[in-house]
Amino acid sequence: MNGRGTTAVLTTRGVTLARNARTFASLPDLDLVPGQSLAILGASGSGKTTALLALAGIRAPAGGEIAVAGVALWRLPAHRRDRFRGQRIGLVFQSFHIVDAVSVAANVALAARCAGLPNDASRIHSLLQRLDIADIARRRADRISHGQAQRVAVARALVNRPAVVMADEPTSALDDGNAAALLALLKDTAAAEGAALVIATHDRRVIDAVDSSVTMQAVA
Amino acid sequence: MTFAGLAFSYLRRRWGQALLAVMVGALGMAAVVTVLVGFDALPRAARQAWGGVDLVVGPKGSALDLVFCCALHVGEPRGLVSVEAATRAVHTPMIRAAAPIALGDNVDGWRIVGTIPLLLDIYHARFASGGIWSDKLQAVAGATAARELRIQLGDSFIGAHGLADSDEKHDKFPYKLVGILEPTGSVLDRLVLTDIETVRYVHLEQAKVEKAERGSSEEDETAHGPDAASAVVASFRVPTGALLVQRQIDAQDGLTAANPSFEIARLLSYARPLTVAVTGFGLLLMGIAAAAATLGLLAIMSARTRDLALLRALGASRAGLATVALCEAAMIASAAFALGVLLAAGLLALARDVLLVRTGLLLQPELDAGQISLLLGGTVLATLLAAAIPALRAMRTEIEELLQS
Numbered sequence: 001m002n003g004r005g006t007t008a009v010l011t012t013r014g015v016t017l018a019r020n021a022r023t024f025a026s027l028p029d030l031d032l033v034p035g036q037s038l039a040i041l042g043a044s045g046s047g048k049t050t051a052l053l054a055l056a057g058i059r060a061p062a063g064g065e066i067a068v069a070g071v072a073l074w075r076l077p078a079h080r081r082d083r084f085r086g087q088r089i090g091l092v093f094q095s096f097h098i099v100d101a102v103s104v105a106a107n108v109a110l111a112a113r114c115a116g117l118p119n120d121a122s123r124i125h126s127l128l129q130r131l132d133i134a135d136i137a138r139r140r141a142d143r144i145s146h147g148q149a150q151r152v153a154v155a156r157a158l159v160n161r162p163a164v165v166m167a168d169e170p171t172s173a174l175d176d177g178n179a180a181a182l183l184a185l186l187k188d189t190a191a192a193e194g195a196a197l198v199i200a201t202h203d204r205r206v207i208d209a210v211d212s213s214v215t216m217q218a219v220a
Numbered sequence: 221m222t223f224a225g226l227a228f229s230y231l232r233r234r235w236g237q238a239l240l241a242v243m244v245g246a247l248g249m250a251a252v253v254t255v256l257v258g259f260d261a262l263p264r265a266a267r268q269a270w271g272g273v274d275l276v277v278g279p280k281g282s283a284l285d286l287v288f289c290c291a292l293h294v295g296e297p298r299g300l301v302s303v304e305a306a307t308r309a310v311h312t313p314m315i316r317a318a319a320p321i322a323l324g325d326n327v328d329g330w331r332i333v334g335t336i337p338l339l340l341d342i343y344h345a346r347f348a349s350g351g352i353w354s355d356k357l358q359a360v361a362g363a364t365a366a367r368e369l370r371i372q373l374g375d376s377f378i379g380a381h382g383l384a385d386s387d388e389k390h391d392k393f394p395y396k397l398v399g400i401l402e403p404t405g406s407v408l409d410r411l412v413l414t415d416i417e418t419v420r421y422v423h424l425e426q427a428k429v430e431k432a433e434r435g436s437s438e439e440d441e442t443a444h445g446p447d448a449a450s451a452v453v454a455s456f457r458v459p460t461g462a463l464l465v466q467r468q469i470d471a472q473d474g475l476t477a478a479n480p481s482f483e484i485a486r487l488l489s490y491a492r493p494l495t496v497a498v499t500g501f502g503l504l505l506m507g508i509a510a511a512a513a514t515l516g517l518l519a520i521m522s523a524r525t526r527d528l529a530l531l532r533a534l535g536a537s538r539a540g541l542a543t544v545a546l547c548e549a550a551m552i553a554s555a556a557f558a559l560g561v562l563l564a565a566g567l568l569a570l571a572r573d574v575l576l577v578r579t580g581l582l583l584q585p586e587l588d589a590g591q592i593s594l595l596l597g598g599t600v601l602a603t604l605l606a607a608a609i610p611a612l613r614a615m616r617t618e619i620e621e622l623l624q625s
Contacts (some may be wrong), residue, residue, distance in 0.1 A: 079537055082535050097530045099226070101226075109221040
């Protein structure tokens with residue numbers, strides 16, 4: 001992995017993954033610096049989503065070390081790991097998962113609330129402006145378009161100034177044009193916010209949009 | 221965006237279901253509050269109404285009827301009693317004051333009571349203006365009666381036969397108002413008092429007039445005899461002697477003694493199963509509301525699994541997720557509590573007005589600290605019961621469900 005002369009915000013060493021108590025995949029070692037983007041590639045069932053869960057501190061790896069912003073993620077107690085994830089890791093899901101009972105701005109503010117951070121209205125406003133959705137800040141989330149929902153998901157992932165943004169199959173249901181637009185949005189915004197970007201995908205279109213990629217390795 | 225704000229947004233999103241839970245809970249709360257407060261206020265209202273009357277002595281019959289008729293002035297008299305016999309019966313050192321009362325006439329529906337000035341002593345009444353009667357056909361009005369009849373000192377008015385407004389006017393025997401009493405808070409405020417001899421006089425003279433008009437020589441059976449009254453009311457000097465005096469009088473031929481306290485307590489003891497049933501019904505409604513809220517929350521939690529997983533992914537603790545469920549239940553319970561209390565206040569206000577018009581009893585409902593604690597405790601318990609299962613379910617939400625959905 002290339003360095004860019006700054007400290008790595010995501011480092012992994014010897015990460016292996018298990019399913020039903022059996023190790024089935026390994027993740028190549030990673031060193032990501034702020035602004036760098038990476039795709040984790042693999043076919044369905046290769047373990048890329050499991051790898052993303054491990055990197056995000058959600059499901060423990062079978063072995064190896066994962067550090068985000070210098071913190072060994074899996075050495076933290078569960079409740080502190082949850083809080084750390086909220087503060088330092090931004091997540092973008094395949095279907096965005098916007099809470100449709102509340103407004104666009106409230107969706108973004110929820111990320112700060114869940115992470116135990118103060119609500120920073122000006123930060124939310126500037127993010128929404130950057131993503132060109134400030135005009136729908138007060139609109140309830142079930143009344144926005146799919147494209148707007150993408151942007152809300154990106155804003156929510158970035159609002160807490162994370163060290164790393166992780167996205168799971170963000171382009172799998174999109175045509176070429178929309179996929180390219182979303183990837184550009186993710187990459188540009190993460191870079192502008194000084195965050196590294198990790199995308200788990202089987203979509204080969206992502207490869208051209210990111211700085212580098214790795215492929216999940218099966219373990220016999 | 222706080223978890224409470226999120227909970228409110230969820231409620232607002234499914235307002236119909238939330239409103240239903242609130243309405244059922246409010247009905248339960250209203251039933252419980254109305255029974256708790258109303259059945260507590262009723263004996264107090266009665267106690268205030270009968271004022272200083274500790275004992276009513278009347279003809280043989282129902283003691284409760286006697287209390288209703290001659291202490292609370294809401295029932296019809298059941299017969300006449302000899303004033304001499306009744307007065308002799310209450311002539312003991314334990315009785316502070318006793319006065320006969322003769323019922324049978326009204327003015328525009330307000331009872332005219334023939335009595336003696338000592339009755340004012342029993343009710344601890346004082347004159348706001350004027351004074352006691354000094355001649356026949358003079359009257360003294362209680363504060364409410366004077367106000368509602370719009371009569372002032374020196375005004376004349378016509379009585380009518382019976383205890384309710386009727387056409388049988390004694391128009392040849394107009395009364396003159398010579399005194400108005402200060403409010404006492406008792407039933408006395410609603411009475412028009414006159415000398416007992418006036419009542420006898422009016423009835424005898426009216427009977428003569430009617431007989432002359434009919435050209436009949438029959439005796440009028442409705443005319444009061446010279447010694448007859450509806451009852452003798454008395455107040456105790458020593459309240460502890462109540463039971464003894466009552467038993468002594470009851471043992472005498474032709475007399476019944478009734479203690480308003482005992483009789484109302486006895487009546488309410490008969491009504492106790494009803495209060496228990498209504499309270500139980502109210503609690504059942506509250507339970508149904510809690511169950512409805514639980515099922516609603518559970519359904520929402522199921523539909524909201526991805527939202528909850530999202531909150532966990534964003535860093536929310538398991539306790540934080542439970543807080544959302546708890547907040548929703550608390551909001552439903554708070555709204556049900558407030559609405560229920562308002563509903564109960566409305567019902568009690570209506571009951572107060574109806575009771576005042578129909579019986580003169582002034583219901584003054586009030587919640588004491590114990591009742592407030594009971595209601596708040598019940599509400600908190602219902603909230604916890606409603607939120608427990610959804611909260612546990614929320615706490616068990618796994619983030620992986622989000623990524624796998």
